Amino acid sequence: MAASKRFKAGFSPTIDCAVLVVALEKGFATDESLSLELVRRPSTADLLADWETIDLQGLHLSATLPVASALGLPDLPANLVAPFVLATGGATFAVSQVLHDDLAEQGMKIPDPGTLARSLARVAASRQTAKLQPLVFAVEHRLAVSVFELRYLLDSAHMRIGHDVNLVVAAPVDMPKMLETGDIDGFYVAEPHGTSAVLQGTARIVTTKSHIWQNAPEKVLAVSRDWASTQPATLEALLRALYRSGEWCASHANIEELAGILAAPHYLDVDGDLILPALTGFISHSPARMLERPGFFSTSNKAANFPWQSQALWFYSQMLRWNDCPPEFAGDASAYEAACEAFRPDLFRNAMKPIFAPVPAANMKLEGTLQAPVHVGASRSGLVLGPDAFFDGRIFDPEKIAPGNEN
Structure with a gap:
């Protein structure tokens, strides 16, 4: 059957493009009479640069960027929305062997984020005393999820980016080489680049995204608000294809095939053995030691x-906290609403109705309250939510940052 709908999406080569790739390669898009075209670019910056120039309808982006777009932050396409989370987890924090040894001397207990942050604070203080340059870590975009999670982690030990450590933006594929040459001291990005650096002998993975904030979104499908409103049939077909693709990717029986698909030159372009750790949850801390983390990538x-x-609003709260958006936004109901509406559960629900997928009945929840899987109400059938704990035990209530809330 000829496809009656078309969708062209851009992606960058990290593990969380898997759902898009498999929707194409395993025919889930075709099943929805959708012609799906994928365009590979090395970095988020390249994707954003090509958003309009090559007529893309969708982007594989860090989950924070639609929120930043909705707030009108500079150097981003306007009015992006996220109707679908492509993956949760999947990122690793890798550091040089030298920094790893320094952190270990200062009490770091891998993979505990709390001891990592305190050890980083001690190392940073020692470098300042010795009049050495601050540590430098690489991220994929100045407003990527990784930046806000790093800030959250470092803040627990009273550290500040720009004072105690510096960040640089780089393409994920370039980060292992930058670490090897000493241009950076570490990087925090989605796999397989941390594993690649570890197995090359130049890095050690000291913690993971799922240890900092369990089951937190990493990448989303981003589309323009106007396109979503004018092309509902195409969007809904795409979301159903992605949902079924996600189920296929999550099946243990498909892990080796998935690694082989993603390893292809036109996707991740790496050896399949570098992809398997993220898919299995057995992460290489060093060439000789594994970290077992069920639910590392979902x-x-x-x-x-x-x-x-509520997750979009957590990102918004962090943008306010770190002055990424004007401080007057804190009391602006329209800014709060814009950040909230950057994530579109209504579009997700509409797409899932024909396939009877279990969907949460609420749009928000308290973030950080779940220490173990729990059954909740859903639109079709019983739904289990996974743990969503922050490493420090904090709880985020999205209503407390709403304008007019005096609590």
């Missing part, structure tokens, strides 16, 4: 694909 189940507006 593409399905436990509402992994659902765009929780």
